[in-house]
Amino acid sequence: MAEIRTETMTVNMGPQHPSTHGVLRLVLELDGEVIQSVMPTIGYLHTGIEKTAEQKKWQQVIPLVERMDYLAAQSNSLAYALSVEKLLGLEMPKRVNDIRVLIAELQRLASHLIWLGTHAMEIGAVSMLFYAIRERELLLNINELIAGFRFFPSYIRIGGLREDLPRGFHETVNEFLDRFPTKMDEFERLLTKNDIFRRRTEGVGVVTLENAYQWGLVGPIARAAGSDYDVRKYFPYCGYETYDFTVPTATEGDVYARYRVRITEMRQSINLCRQAIARISPTGVWACDDTRVVPPPKDKVYTEMEALIQHFLIYSQGFTVPVGDAYVPVEGPRGEHGCYIVSDGSNRPWRVKMRAPSFMAIQALPSLVQGGLIADLVAVIGSNDVVMGDCDR
Amino acid sequence: MEASAIIDILQPLVPGAVFEPGRSVDFATMYVPADRLVETCRALRDTPALDFKVLTEVTAADYLPREPRYEVIYHLLSVSKRLRLRVKVRVPSDGSLPTVQGVWRGAGWPEREVWDMFGIVFDDHGDLRRLLMPEDWEGHPARKDYPVQIRKVTQTYEPLEVSEEEFRANIERDRVKRAH
Numbered sequence: 001m002a003e004i005r006t007e008t009m010t011v012n013m014g015p016q017h018p019s020t021h022g023v024l025r026l027v028l029e030l031d032g033e034v035i036q037s038v039m040p041t042i043g044y045l046h047t048g049i050e051k052t053a054e055q056k057k058w059q060q061v062i063p064l065v066e067r068m069d070y071l072a073a074q075s076n077s078l079a080y081a082l083s084v085e086k087l088l089g090l091e092m093p094k095r096v097n098d099i100r101v102l103i104a105e106l107q108r109l110a111s112h113l114i115w116l117g118t119h120a121m122e123i124g125a126v127s128m129l130f131y132a133i134r135e136r137e138l139l140l141n142i143n144e145l146i147a148g149f150r151f152f153p154s155y156i157r158i159g160g161l162r163e164d165l166p167r168g169f170h171e172t173v174n175e176f177l178d179r180f181p182t183k184m185d186e187f188e189r190l191l192t193k194n195d196i197f198r199r200r201t202e203g204v205g206v207v208t209l210e211n212a213y214q215w216g217l218v219g220p221i222a223r224a225a226g227s228d229y230d231v232r233k234y235f236p237y238c239g240y241e242t243y244d245f246t247v248p249t250a251t252e253g254d255v256y257a258r259y260r261v262r263i264t265e266m267r268q269s270i271n272l273c274r275q276a277i278a279r280i281s282p283t284g285v286w287a288c289d290d291t292r293v294v295p296p297p298k299d300k301v302y303t304e305m306e307a308l309i310q311h312f313l314i315y316s317q318g319f320t321v322p323v324g325d326a327y328v329p330v331e332g333p334r335g336e337h338g339c340y341i342v343s344d345g346s347n348r349p350w351r352v353k354m355r356a357p358s359f360m361a362i363q364a365l366p367s368l369v370q371g372g373l374i375a376d377l378v379a380v381i382g383s384n385d386v387v388m389g390d391c392d393r
Numbered sequence: 394m395e396a397s398a399i400i401d402i403l404q405p406l407v408p409g410a411v412f413e414p415g416r417s418v419d420f421a422t423m424y425v426p427a428d429r430l431v432e433t434c435r436a437l438r439d440t441p442a443l444d445f446k447v448l449t450e451v452t453a454a455d456y457l458p459r460e461p462r463y464e465v466i467y468h469l470l471s472v473s474k475r476l477r478l479r480v481k482v483r484v485p486s487d488g489s490l491p492t493v494q495g496v497w498r499g500a501g502w503p504e505r506e507v508w509d510m511f512g513i514v515f516d517d518h519g520d521l522r523r524l525l526m527p528e529d530w531e532g533h534p535a536r537k538d539y540p541v542q543i544r545k546v547t548q549t550y551e552p553l554e555v556s557e558e559e560f561r562a563n564i565e566r567d568r569v570k571r572a573h
Contacts, residue, residue: 010560010564027564029564029567029568036568037564037567037568039563039564039567042524042525043523043524043525043526043527046525046526048534050535051534051535051541052541055541086418086419087418089418213446213447213472214446214497214498214499215498215499216447216448216449216450216497216499216500216503217499218447218449218470218472227472229470229472234472234475235475235477324416324417324418325417325454325466325479326417326418326419327419327420327468327477327479328419329449336449336470338449338450338468340450340452340466340468342454350454351454351455353450353452355449355450355468359502359503359506360499360502363499363501363502364499366567392525393525
């Protein structure tokens with residue numbers, strides 16, 4: 001009788017797989033159901049945005065960086081705008097900062113809703129996706145209201161915002177903020193104490209704080225492992241230090257802990273949005289008063305020669321940024337989102353580099369799933385909340 | 394904390410190394426010589442007064458036609474001390490620098506990306522393969538002398554030419570790397 005052969009099986013997962021959040025390819029080495037090793041392959045969505053940005057004028061880069069992390073577009077543009085403003089030495093008026101906080105938090109909610117829907121769907125709660133997408137639709141409507149664009153509004157500009165808030169903005173946001181907490185309760189009733197969901201997530205994909213830091217994971221993944229690092233608290237930007245909010249943490253470091261951290265984060269975001277919308281007056285300044293960067297108002301362009309010249313200069317030559325480099329991190333939905341820019345003093349960036357949280361999360365993926373079951377891999381990918389556009393750029 | 398204060402702490406720990414504070418508008422920046430990089434990084438991580446436990450990213454900038462041509466930039470974060478530091482290493486056009494994977498494990502992919510994009514070699518990296526670009530790509534796209542718009546015949550319809558031996562060797566290599 002022939003001997004029983006024992007050898008591992010190599011399986012290819014992706015790049016076209018519903019639970020890889022885009023085009024992530026994993027080469028799995030399996031011993032039965034147990035994962036022996038994982039080799040992630042990325043780059044399928046590499047579009048060379050950083051190289052393209054070097055050919056564009058400073059202001060033209062905003063729509064480009066928004067297309068990196070396409071689920072958290074305005075987190076990218078906020079990081080980029082803050083970096084350029086740092087080099088230019090610009091200070092934003094308080095109203096601009098408050099609107100940016102509101103936009104960043106709404107963006108976090110939108111991104112977390114996609115995470116919640118897809119993560120739950122991948123481990124069996126399919127209906128969750130429809131509920132989450134339905135609420136996200138309202139957030140996209142808000143984007144459409146402020147900029148006429150649902151996914152990539154490019155509303156945050158260097159030097160402030162594109163234009164003033166539209167009529168009916170406060171009503172729309174308040175309507176959403178009134179409606180959303182009850183929906184959150186609904187989501188939690190479906191999942192938080194759901195026995196199947198907890199059995200699929202508790203004790204799965206555990207990462208310790210030590211390992212999270214070793215792999216460069218900062219954000220919800222580290223916070224679920226006991227870290228309290230949140231850029232909004234540690235290195236405040238846009239006046240976050242004047243807001244009253246807490247940073248949710250957990251200590252287990254497993255998929256369920258990451259779920260709880262993100263859910264609580266969403267509730268904190270609602271809280272932040274309420275505070276921000278209460279501070280924002282319906283009309284007022286929407287940009288700083290630096291005429292080098294901010295185009296003059298349209299009525300002046302039509303009536304004053306200097307304003308027309310300034311308008312023409314900004315849209316034809318752009319503006320120059322002093323020589324140097326800057327890195328300003330923001331707390332994106334997936335963790336620390338930072339933009340490193342280098343200027344050679346011209347009207348185009350010398351280098352733009354986005355610090356991508358998904359990139360680090362995918363790098364650390366093998367250490368999270370090795371020795372686990374193949375079914376858990378899907379839960380771990382979902383809980384890491386990776387976006388391939390962010391990873392590949 | 395200013396760069397000079399950090400250098401004062403580091404200097405006795407890495408004797409003989411020449412650190413140079415850099416100009417910056419946001420947080421401390423210092424230049425580190427490539428041959429003392431790993432020692433310096435280890436000191437930055439292990440000194441309790443600094444405690445730079447997190448390497449948030451590694452990137453590079455190409456300053457063609459200046460020589461040394463490249464700067465490799467490490468962004469460090471100290472959560473306990475609420476500090477950030479930018480470590481820069483000047484690399485000449487044919488130079489290389491050591492990997493810091495031994496200090497922060499998460500440096501592996503960012504260094505691979507820098508090699509992929511700029512062609513800067515990290516000694517003893519162990520896995521310096523293409524990361525974002527296709528495996529058969531020629532050149533390093535983020536270099537300033539690399540053309541912006543080029544057409545390249547797509548080869549994705551051809552099967553990836555990896556023999557079974559190579560494939561098994563890859564798996565074996567990953568298993569060995571996992572052990573540490």
